[in-house]
Amino acid sequence: MSITGSQSPPHTGDGVPGGGAPSPEQSAVYTSEPDASRGELHIPRFLEQHLLGVAHMAMISLDARARIAHWDPTAVDLFGVGRCQTLGRPLTKVLRLPREYRGAFEPAEVFGHAWCAASTVPRVDNGELAEVGWWVYPINRPGLHGGPGDAGIRVLALAADLRRLREDGLGLMLDDVLVARPDGTARRAAGARLLRVEPALAPPSKGGDTATFARHLARLLPVTDAEADPIASRVLGLGSPAVNLSMRVRLPIAPYRGDVPRALRVRARAATGAAPPRTDPRPEQGWETMAVREPLTFLSEAGQQIGSSLDHLQAARTLAEVLVPRLADFAAVELLEDVVADSAPPVIDIDETTVMRRVAVVHNEEPGRWDGAVPEDETLYLRQRTPCVQAMRTGRPVHLPRVDRDRAGQIAASLGGRDLRPLLTGRALLIVPLIARGRVLGTFELLRKPDRPGFDELDRAMIDELARRAALTIDNGRLYHREVQVAQELQRSMLPDDPPEVAGARVCYRYRPAGQAAQVGGDWFDAIPLPGCRLGIVVGDVMGHGLTSAAIMGQLRTAVRTIAAQDMRPDILLRQLDVLARRLGEGYLATCLYAVYDPIAGSCRISNAGHVPPVLVSPRGESRVLPVPAGVPIGVGGEPFETMEFRVEDGGQLVLCTDGLLERRDRDVEQGLEELRARLAGGPRPLDRTCDTLLATLGAGTPADDIAIVAVGLDGISRDDVATWELEPRSSMVPQARAQVAARLTGWRMEGITDTVQLLVTELVTNALVHGAGAIGLRLIKGTTLLGEVYDDGHDMPQLCHAEATDESGRGLQLVSHLAERWGTHRADQGKVVWFEHPLPR
Template identity: 40%
Template sequence: MRSRLGWLNAAGTQIGTTLDLERTAQELAEFTVPRFADAAAVDLLESVLLGEEGDRVVGAGVPVTRAMAVDAVDALRELEPSPVGEIVDREHRRETLLTTKCLRARESVLVSRMTEEDMERVAPTDSAAAAMRRQGVHSYLAVPLIARGVLLGSADFVRAGDTPPFTGTDLALAEQLASKAAVYIDNARLYGREREHVVSLQRSLLPRATPHTPGLRVAADYAPAVDARGVGGDWYDVVSLPSGRTALVVGDVMGHGLPAAATMGRLRSVARTLMTLDIAPDRVLARLDLATRDLEDDQVATCLCAVYDPADGSYTLASAGHPPPLLVGPDGRTDFLDVPPGAPLGTGVIPYDPLRLESVPDSRLLLYTDGLIKSRTEDVDRQLEQLRAAVAGMPAERLDGGGLLTPDTPGGDGRFDEAVLLVALGCGQSGDVDLRIWELPEGGTAASTARRLVTQQLETWQLGELADVTELVVSELVGNALRYGGGPGQLRLLRDERLMVEVSDTGPDLPQIQHVDVQDEGGRGLQLINMLCRRWGSCRTASGKVVWAEQDIPRA
């Protein structure tokens, strides 16, 4: 009796060592063989494997189960249990199977001495029944796995050969073991459901699609943590900016779980809004720091922001305590960029210093979160070198495609909590993207010069039907720059999927549509632009601001 109690007590250390359903079920089967039974099988409800509640109703039919674990002594290796991972087939003997009775009534089933008829009632198929006869199986025991009033599955045990048959004492011992193991299985179910909820929330807050990025090819990947407590804080974003510019943002909230995921979503939304108002990444991070300090949960986050300009293929980068980006040249050479490391968001230590990078065509910029370089056993510098080596040896098509985070990526063996990897390939102005930039003269000839330039360029692009509207738009933009911005600077005309015209100036104030009375002679320029264009906007730059307007290009 004492040895049986000691064996039952040992179950607490050998079953449920992880919060993985499959592993816990296998540990239950292995724990009972050969000390308690010659062979064991564990089946779990399909609803449990899907993270659902299980089954609380008695006598409501037989729930669908899936074989999760099998173990047997060497002499019984030829038995034919349901294959692990497959739905248990009960269709041929659904009403007569003893496991059906166990699941339907939520009661244990004991057959001390099996007859020929009992063989048919235990085995799901004729072939399995014949295998049991050949192996000399003579005793059967099935117990339901019930935890917190919820049916999770069942465990079957058999004895064969010279092993004594099951007794009532064995039945009581199996029920105690099943009760304890069911709690471990339910804990794994609840844990898996929590992880799935956090991962689902995390993925829903990440970009669903990458926007059109002129002169830039972007690929991104996100890998959630195996541990639910490690999920929730990493994010990335790709934001289209005026005149073909693109903002790349990668961040990491210093926390885990649902609170970190919620904070991540809020910071990403704020960052997107700020990027549409200011294309200087250092100022965006400064304002994002203020927004982070206003959050009620006192979160801290790292962030790296890069703005790509297809006009000259340059990046402007700023970092808020984030790991350094990695630049991969067309020849495969890799270098970490020395971006000034500002303080993390939410700490209140600003401003941030930008780094301007003139990139080489066909070079790749890698932004990532610390999940790729975090380790409890190795130094960060060593992890960075491992990342550099892995990227240097990675095929170019792998960097430009999806599925970037795989087991051979540094940290991809499950050591990291979660990770984001974003790769941007600067490919210059492709055939379907055209960008023209002109310096406008000072004084009253700026508007006429701008009209002439855009008209000539539209004729070259065979878009003469857009000339009238574009002339009006550029006249209003240049006029506003002369009147309120200290004179126009550059005129940009971008043609890709749409036509965008942009005028820069040094004025600090962003224009807004004004209410105009009938007797007013002016003030209707932005109203006209708003009616004639698909959309328009303005944002700050390092030297002032740009005002832009976008039109649809008629399809042939």
């Protein structure tokens, strides 16, 4: 504790500035033992308000690397940031200090110069501006414990809310002082100003009445008049802070971390004519309460930090971060490999086959000292009779107050085999198991520097509580991660893989789940190749989120693919899907849009069931929202669906999406649809670029709903690649069809497959002549494969059957199945179509 002169320039020295003192009639003396006969009482509120360290003064200490080593509860209230978020970080990173003040907190700059000024600092939690007074002092000693190489505390900074000080009437002075530069010059501190000085602490000029000032000082500090004389002499004689005094007192600035002390009592000092001391009817908070509150506050803040993440690996790293430097100088967390990979539940028995992985290493020593010796993400193979195995098998921590050289060698062998004896010898070691729901998840090791005392009972109790909280958080994160994986894998398995390759069209997908990973949605999309080189496109959205919606989505998508294979009109497909959804259950509600693109005819037929309409982009860059009837969602029933046909030009694009892309808090679906149309205008772009641009603009941020986008390039098929013939239903048409097919294949330069294709056409045409009815049509389409179609007016679908050796028929379709790459049948508007595909010649 130190007191500075009222207008003295900065001098070399350490210490803490003083605060206002109580009036003489309110002064008190301290005793450690209660004495009822003397009328002792708890510390009154007026004295708490005037004691420095209790009177709203924040104490912050920095080490040699300018990192925060102490951050008291008053600093939490003043700046709005917790201790766990500040310890070990530079002060300039935690607070947005004015640029001209940042150098004042660097040890190389402030060493040897006391400094004070006022600045405006925004609070971290809400950004409100706080007018803060700063008193910054250097600490000459290399460390708090005087050990060699100890970084220790090098800068002591105190801060106060100036507005609150004025309201309380405290006499803290903010001098208009000079700030020393490294080159020896000085400049005036910006923003410095003078506050009212409490008369009780305003020292007289040099050579003044030392005894009077010492008496005032004795009333403020828990010291006698004789002990206050050296302080007064130093302050008045040199005009600098008093340091290295030969007395030891405990002030409520730094919290006590040992056993809970007995509550200090105060006794009213006898004074003639003095009024009796005032008492506050409210219960007072003694030193015991303050000593207990600090660990509880730390546990609360640390527990919140650890439990704030749903990632089990991040929770393990946060555990190490909150332990350093508050409870240890080094912390390493090792988890079982099964816990890290989440491939299986944690093992029950720990033996030589158990594999662990180091997931976090945090320390407050010089950079690089532990990185190479104990690296993160290292695989560890356990050895018997090591403290780590002992802790996991017994479920109890292993505490070594001091690690000798032999013990350090054994521990080093269990930590990867490197020679860690120089780093472990002489330190206090604590190994704590992480156990949740009766299963061992791993361990974490804590080390303290040789000049730091070992882990006492209070430290071990706090660490044990944090270990329980961290283990439960890690196990919850592991289970949550597995649940998310199951949900995402279920949804991923129900969505299409790569888009199909079809003639005359290109397809591009994009899907982005909602912001919450566990809330899988029911959005689905698909592109289905149809006979005749046509393409079916479907986009749907099941109402709701979760696994139920994902399961419903998978059923509806499978149903659409099954019904689409029958080549129905879009409105009939949606009607069949609606009937199926109502049969499955009442909760099967979904919007759906189904379109069929015919690249040969250059048309698109669309039917809608309550979904957002698509946007059509012409080759010239004109975009428009297709006026598709809205319809009712799937599963409602009772309303018909309509099919509308649109002419499309080759080179255009058709973009379908779900409402997750369009709807936001600041815009509705209609506004989003108009913005989508505007962004698609200006000419077709590459499909990948189109989808990515829409996600980056309309889908920016964290979506509240899933987003599905399907972009289709309408390339079309040239008429030169299509050959169509109308055949008379008579026997002479078979050789005629063979000749026409051969001529066309020659024109397409496909003579190498002429014989096979002629044989396939012969079998299908003959089958239509024998089993069909009405006119017969033949069509060849050159796309990604050679597609052959034979049409007739009959309704009986041909069936593949097994022909016996004595049967006179039934071998035609067997021959087609053997020669063609694929074949099939489907119904047309009138009649049926039998088709085959043959690979194009190389």
